[in-house]
Amino acid sequence: MEAHRTRGRTGVVVKPRAAISWSGGKDCCTALLRTYQEYDVVAMITMFGDDGARSRSHGLRPEVLSAHAERLALRNLTGCCSWRSYTKEYIRLLSDASAMGVTHVIFGDIMGDAHRAWDEGVCAVHGVTAVLPLWGESTRTLVEEFVASGSTAVIVTARAAYLDSTWLG
Numbered sequence: 001m002e003a004h005r006t007r008g009r010t011g012v013v014v015k016p017r018a019a020i021s022w023s024g025g026k027d028c029c030t031a032l033l034r035t036y037q038e039y040d041v042v043a044m045i046t047m048f049g050d051d052g053a054r055s056r057s058h059g060l061r062p063e064v065l066s067a068h069a070e071r072l073a074l075r076n077l078t079g080c081c082s083w084r085s086y087t088k089e090y091i092r093l094l095s096d097a098s099a100m101g102v103t104h105v106i107f108g109d110i111m112g113d114a115h116r117a118w119d120e121g122v123c124a125v126h127g128v129t130a131v132l133p134l135w136g137e138s139t140r141t142l143v144e145e146f147v148a149s150g151s152t153a154v155i156v157t158a159r160a161a162y163l164d165s166t167w168l169g
Contacts, residue, residue, distance in 0.1 A: 018103070018106055020045070020108075024068055031132075032072075044075070044077065045077045048079065049082075050080055050081065052080045094126045105130055105131065109135065110135065110136070111136070
């Protein structure tokens with residue numbers, strides 16, 4: 001999806017202002033890499049559990065995600081919620097983003113009609129456009145693109161049921 005650019009009074013092309021739905025994973029990073037030239041990305045939106053100790057998506061600590069926001073020079077919009085209140089809290093954060101002039105939210109979702117419908121539905125509440133630059137791509141292609149971009153990933157959390165201590169460095 002290509003962003004709709006406009007010309008300001010001075011004739012300079014103005015990019016649409018956007019936020020990125022940020023999990024801290026490779027897919028949202030790849031979505032950002034694919035879209036940053038088309039959008040003025042000013043904020044990241046991340047959801048945490050009720051207690052705020054870990055992110056909902058990958059179980060990352062707040063300080064890790066704060067470091068991402070700082071390095072990317074993005075405003076860090078965060079919410080704490082249960083799975084039951086997730087949608088309501090996300091919509092509240094979209095209100096904050098909309099107040100900052102955000103007109104688009106970039107998502108790293110790849111598949112799942114329910115995911116796409118949710119993305120578009122929460123954005124519609126505030127008249128914001130959902131952007132899904134990875135939609136329908138193969139996961140293999142996306143991993144290859146991520147690696148080819150020069151990006152690196154650091155594993156900061158793992159599920160002990162799948163990896164024992166021999167995997168630790």
